[in-house]
Amino acid sequence: MKNNTLRHKATAISPANIAFIKYWGKKDPKLNIPFNDSISMNLSGCSTKTVVEYDPTFRNDLVIVNGTEVKDDKRKRVVDFLDIIRKMAGKKWFAKVVSDNNFPSDAGIASSASAFSALALAGSRAIGLELPPRKLSILARLGSGSACRSVFDGFSIWKKGSGNNSSYAVAFAKPNFWNLVDIVAVVDAGTKKASSTEGHEAATTSPYFKTRLNELKKRIPALKKAFLARDFGKFGELVEEEAISLHVAAMTSRPPIFYWNKGTLEVMETVFGLRERGIPAYFTMDAGPNVHIICLDEDSKRVNLALKKLQFVKFTIINRPGKGTMLLK
Numbered sequence: 207m208k209n210n211t212l213r214h215k216a217t218a219i220s221p222a223n224i225a226f227i228k229y230w231g232k233k234d235p236k237l238n239i240p241f242n243d244s245i246s247m248n249l250s251g252c253s254t255k256t257v258v259e260y261d262p263t264f265r266n267d268l269v270i271v272n273g274t275e276v277k278d279d280k281r282k283r284v285v286d287f288l289d290i291i292r293k294m295a296g297k298k299w300f301a302k303v304v305s306d307n308n309f310p311s312d313a314g315i316a317s318s319a320s321a322f323s324a325l326a327l328a329g330s331r332a333i334g335l336e337l338p339p340r341k342l343s344i345l346a347r348l349g350s351g352s353a354c355r356s357v358f359d360g361f362s363i364w365k366k367g368s369g370n371n372s373s374y375a376v377a378f379a380k381p382n383f384w385n386l387v388d389i390v391a392v393v394d395a396g397t398k399k400a401s402s403t404e405g406h407e408a409a410t411t412s413p414y415f416k417t418r419l420n421e422l423k424k425r426i427p428a429l430k431k432a433f434l435a436r437d438f439g440k441f442g443e444l445v446e447e448e449a450i451s452l453h454v455a456a457m458t459s460r461p462p463i464f465y466w467n468k469g470t471l472e473v474m475e476t477v478f479g480l481r482e483r484g485i486p487a488y489f490t491m492d493a494g495p496n497v498h499i500i501c502l503d504e505d506s507k508r509v510n511l512a513l514k515k516l517q518f519v520k521f522t523i524i525n526r527p528g529k530g531t532m533l534l535k
């Protein structure tokens with residue numbers, strides 16, 4: 207029986223993250239360089255576990271996601287990413303990649319962030335590279351922009367930078383800095399209609415896109431300040447404003463992209479209602495219909511109960527600030 211070193215095998219686990227300030231639009235689509243900084247929290251309840259094994263005798267790359275071999279574009283994205291790692295390591299070995307999510311893929315719960323950060327760590331370690339966190343963040347970004355923020359524990363900021371070596375995430379606050387809870391209200395667990403890649407491509411065609419970037423000049427420092435002061439009311443307002451801003455840009459791009467559905471609106475109205483009843487809760491969404499409700503730990507049970515009663519909510523996932531990308535023995 208060969209040991210793991212000889213088998214060039216490694217396993218990593220990595221969280222999805224929810225962005226409070228979002229990455230939307232690519233300045234450099236090949237390198238995934240964004241137009242603006244973004245800020246996120248890792249999700250303790252949504253992760254991807256990935257095993258990568260290289261073998262000089264393999265004749266091709268094999269990619270299995272959630273028990274099914276993936277083909278075409280999805281496979282190509284993984285193979286292209288493995289090619290980057292192989293180039294870094296100076297090796298030409300093919301790999302077997304087995305990846306499993308503990309949450310629905312492609313439903314706007316940032317499966318690409320957890321997937322590519324886990325693949326970056328497992329793929330680089332298995333081939334013999336020991337990347338420091340910044341380099342790992344840069345590598346993960348090349349797979350999927352938002353993946354660069356999953357590397358660090360707790361809360362991260364992705365500094366947009368201006369090129370490959372200056373665009374990476376850094377830790378912003380440890381998981382225990384603030385007892386925030388993110389409850390994902392899943393209103394549709396199927397594949398979303400437009401991918402985030404399509405959304406990024408269309409973003410700059412929105413006449414609102416420039417205004418959004420201008421607004422971010424104020425919103426980013428304001429959100430950082432509210433976060434560091436643990437001012438939940440102010441923080442929540444900014445998180446919601448930011449989510450609406452992304453979706454307005456998406457809805458007004460050419461072609462227009464509507465990620466929201468009936469369930470999304472039902473949840474948004476419920477969140478407004480909770481606030482009217484004195485329960486502080488705020489919503490945000492990524493490129494999909496599912497809604498992330500941000501609240502404080504002490505209110506999370508009541509918020510979760512209110513969400514689970516809704517007609518269009520299939521189930522909820524409760525997340526606390528989670529750990530970053532890790533190797534598993």
Ligand code: PMV
Nearest residue numbers: 225228229351352402492493
């Ligand atoms: O990393 P991508 O290419 O899947 O883009 C993610 C985009 C959003 O989830 C909508 C926003 C974000 O910053 O996570």
